[in-house]
Amino acid sequence: MKRPTIADIARRAGVSKGAVSYALNGQPGVSEATRQRILAIAQEIGFNPNSAARALSGSTANAVGLALCRPARILGIEPFFMELISGVEAELSARSYALTLQVVADPEAEIAVYKQWWGERRVDGVFVCDLRIDDSRVPVLEELQLPAVVIGGPEHTGELACIWADDAAALGETLEYLVALGHRRIARVGGLPELLHTEIRSRAFAEVGQRLGVEAVTVSSDYTGEEGARATRRLLSSAHRPTAILYDNDVMAIAGLSVAQEMGLAVPGDLSIVAWDDSALCQLTHPPLTALGRDIPAYGAHAARQLLAAIEGKKIGAYQHETAHLTPRGSTAPPR
Amino acid sequence: MKRPTIADIARRAGVSKGAVSYALNGQPGVSEATRQRILAIAQEIGFNPNSAARALSGSTANAVGLALCRPARILGIEPFFMELISGVEAELSARSYALTLQVVADPEAEIAVYKQWWGERRVDGVFVCDLRIDDSRVPVLEELQLPAVVIGGPEHTGELACIWADDAAALGETLEYLVALGHRRIARVGGLPELLHTEIRSRAFAEVGQRLGVEAVTVSSDYTGEEGARATRRLLSSAHRPTAILYDNDVMAIAGLSVAQEMGLAVPGDLSIVAWDDSALCQLTHPPLTALGRDIPAYGAHAARQLLAAIEGKKIGAYQHETAHLTPRGSTAPPR
DNA sequence: TGTGCCTACTCAACCGGTTCAGTCAACATC
DNA sequence: GATGTTGACTGAACCGGTTGAGTAGGCACA
Numbered sequence: 001m002k003r004p005t006i007a008d009i010a011r012r013a014g015v016s017k018g019a020v021s022y023a024l025n026g027q028p029g030v031s032e033a034t035r036q037r038i039l040a041i042a043q044e045i046g047f048n049p050n051s052a053a054r055a056l057s058g059s060t061a062n063a064v065g066l067a068l069c070r071p072a073r074i075l076g077i078e079p080f081f082m083e084l085i086s087g088v089e090a091e092l093s094a095r096s097y098a099l100t101l102q103v104v105a106d107p108e109a110e111i112a113v114y115k116q117w118w119g120e121r122r123v124d125g126v127f128v129c130d131l132r133i134d135d136s137r138v139p140v141l142e143e144l145q146l147p148a149v150v151i152g153g154p155e156h157t158g159e160l161a162c163i164w165a166d167d168a169a170a171l172g173e174t175l176e177y178l179v180a181l182g183h184r185r186i187a188r189v190g191g192l193p194e195l196l197h198t199e200i201r202s203r204a205f206a207e208v209g210q211r212l213g214v215e216a217v218t219v220s221s222d223y224t225g226e227e228g229a230r231a232t233r234r235l236l237s238s239a240h241r242p243t244a245i246l247y248d249n250d251v252m253a254i255a256g257l258s259v260a261q262e263m264g265l266a267v268p269g270d271l272s273i274v275a276w277d278d279s280a281l282c283q284l285t286h287p288p289l290t291a292l293g294r295d296i297p298a299y300g301a302h303a304a305r306q307l308l309a310a311i312e313g314k315k316i317g318a319y320q321h322e323t324a325h326l327t328p329r330g331s332t333a334p335p336r
Numbered sequence: 337m338k339r340p341t342i343a344d345i346a347r348r349a350g351v352s353k354g355a356v357s358y359a360l361n362g363q364p365g366v367s368e369a370t371r372q373r374i375l376a377i378a379q380e381i382g383f384n385p386n387s388a389a390r391a392l393s394g395s396t397a398n399a400v401g402l403a404l405c406r407p408a409r410i411l412g413i414e415p416f417f418m419e420l421i422s423g424v425e426a427e428l429s430a431r432s433y434a435l436t437l438q439v440v441a442d443p444e445a446e447i448a449v450y451k452q453w454w455g456e457r458r459v460d461g462v463f464v465c466d467l468r469i470d471d472s473r474v475p476v477l478e479e480l481q482l483p484a485v486v487i488g489g490p491e492h493t494g495e496l497a498c499i500w501a502d503d504a505a506a507l508g509e510t511l512e513y514l515v516a517l518g519h520r521r522i523a524r525v526g527g528l529p530e531l532l533h534t535e536i537r538s539r540a541f542a543e544v545g546q547r548l549g550v551e552a553v554t555v556s557s558d559y560t561g562e563e564g565a566r567a568t569r570r571l572l573s574s575a576h577r578p579t580a581i582l583y584d585n586d587v588m589a590i591a592g593l594s595v596a597q598e599m600g601l602a603v604p605g606d607l608s609i610v611a612w613d614d615s616a617l618c619q620l621t622h623p624p625l626t627a628l629g630r631d632i633p634a635y636g637a638h639a640a641r642q643l644l645a646a647i648e649g650k651k652i653g654a655y656q657h658e659t660a661h662l663t664p665r666g667s668t669a670p671p672r
Numbered sequence: 673t674g675t676g677c678c679t680a681c682t683c684a685a686c687c688g689g690t691t692c693a694g695t696c697a698a699c700a701t702c
Numbered sequence: 703g704a705t706g707t708t709g710a711c712t713g714a715a716c717c718g719g720t721t722g723a724g725t726a727g728g729c730a731c732a
Contacts, residue, residue, distance in 0.1 A: 048455025052391030053718035056687045072422035079412035086408035089439040100434045103425040119384025225620040258622040284561040286594040389688035392717045
């Protein structure tokens with residue numbers, strides 16, 4: 001089946017290719033009557049501009065890239081990325097930008113993908129997830145001058161735009177809530193320690209704990225259920241076990257809940273549990289989990305708007321998204 | 337920063353653009369010595385072919401599309417799609433194909449996306465998920481002659497290639513297992529009834545139940561935890577309540593487990609639970625869920641191989657993937 | 673009537689690859 | 703020595719848009 005081109009439209013309208021291009025793109029240079037005629041023909045024959053031809057002459061790919069650097073089993077189980085993608089997509093498709101996705105094994109591979117995308121002109125910009133401290137991807141993107149929005153920050157992003165949320169504040173609020181309930185020994189099962197937001201949370205957790213005069217220990221984990229369960233088992237086996245545990249994602253929190261039950265501890269009676277990331281999963285457990293949540297699709301949509309603005313050459317800085325808020329459910333209570 | 341083109345390479349190598357193209361693509365027409373020289377220069381200056389130029393002249397976009405038609409909150413919570421994407425990606429990136437993702441609201445919008453992609457030549461082929469009975473997308477793709485692989489089937493796929501698994505067999509096996517344990521009243525909380533695989537499972541469930549002479553009722557749901565919980569509550573409130581429930585996905589199974597516990601029923605003592613889709617979630621609950629699983633990334637990888645073959649013009653039919661197998665865990669036992 | 677200026681176009685180059693039709697030298701064959 | 707044949711390469715057209723330069727016709731104004 002032959003795809004219609006602007007030449008076909010031009011022939012039918014009795015004008016030149018250039019006139020058709022002006023008409024379709026809302027540029028001046030054609031009369032209103034001709035523009036309407038051309039638009040009608042385009043509509044009638046179901047014309048869509050060839051994206052490659054457009055990219056080649058217009059030098060814009062009309063696509064943005066997202067490279068995800070997590071193993072398949074974690075990607076699948078964590079609702080965060082899919083919700084983010086949904087939000088990003090909503091914004092992109094409204095402006096008929098495509099989203100190109102690539103799963104990579106490590107940050108080096110991710111850098112290679114950026115270089116390839118840049119060289120191939122496959123994307124006009126990229127999202128950068130899981131920011132690390134002194135992230136090696138940042139200088140590469142700066143040098144390539146590939147528009148980018150870091151999802152995270154606001155530090156260590158170099159000259160790149162970013163979108164971030166005040167995790168430290170959310171964490172402080174949560175800790176205050178637990179202390180107000182009467183908890184004095186509170187643990188946190190953190191995410192991958194090399195990630196910047198883990199570092200930010202760990203620092204805030206320690207500082208607020210000290211300020212409130214309570215024990216606040218963080219143990220590192222990797223977002224998987226297995227590791228979350230193992231960390232919980234270790235915490236709950238200590239002589240001086242915590243009365244509340246805060247988890248850096250919902251998957252680990254659910255694993256932790258399961259471990260507590262397996263060890264015969266009542267939740268929330270013997271142990272209070274708080275999850276970071278309030279996906280629908282948190283309401284499926286028994287008891288449902290108290291969780292720190294925010295609107296992830298909206299976060300993604302905002303990131304997409306930032307990136308599109310950056311691609312248009314606007315000077316973009318750091319944008320602060322809403323702080324996560326605590327939704328108390330059945331998994332938190334005063335300690336017995 | 338200027339991107340290198342084949343003209344740059346040609347100039348440095350002292351040959352024409354055509355020769356460079358032959359050399360880079362492993363075509364005959366250049367001597368081995370010249371080929372090596374050109375390859376070395378390309379390597380040195382970090383050349384990547386402009387994907388738009390390639391698409392424009394070669395008429396292949398080097399990208400495939402996946403349109404997902406589920407609301408954000410379900411997409412996020414169901415590990416299936418992300419695992420599928422991981423598998424697809426692994427195969428595609430090895431052949432340096434890109435994956436273009438789009439989230440759509442309904443099948444009509446999905447058809448519009450296919451038409452747009454086709455018109456824009458943005459993708460060389462697409463994956464079709466969530467096949468329905470007499471799916472309206474199938475004839476559209478056939479007419480566009482856009483290579484496609486249906487993930488599901490093997491019926492109602494028209495002339496399109498597909499990859500499928502024998503859900504009916506897996507379901508029969510599971511039902512036999514539950515009956516062998518001593519269950520006589522078994523319920524199933526099914527997925528969206530308009531989807532073909534739901535229909536296939538429902539039919540198999542009824543047939544095998546009849547063959548084994550046990551009560552086997554299916555109630556419809558929509559894959560969400562909320563609906564799964566509601567259906568479970570209804571089932572467990574009936575005078576003649578089932579002693580085992582089979583859920584069409586893991587999220588509903590987890591919700592069901594939670595409802596059972598909330599109603600004071602012991603799992604597996606009073607109620608056995610089996611989940612379809614064995615993601616890591618199933619091992620996080622207490623007790624862990626007996627589940628029907630298969631290797632989803634491998635499924636995705638195979639689908640990608642099929643699609644690439646179809647794009648190359650090979651005649652592809654239906655490919656049957658491994659049948660899901662049951663992993664018994666703590667949520668199933670003989671009824672009390 | 674000539675000049676200037678606008679509007680509404682046309683024309684052709686260009687983006688960066690691929691590919692087909694030639695060209696030309698070297699070698700083989702009779 | 704004339705005649706293929708082959709290998710290695712060049713040159714130009716082409717894919718389907720965008721865009722800047724050029725132009726024809728109409729109108730205003732002096």
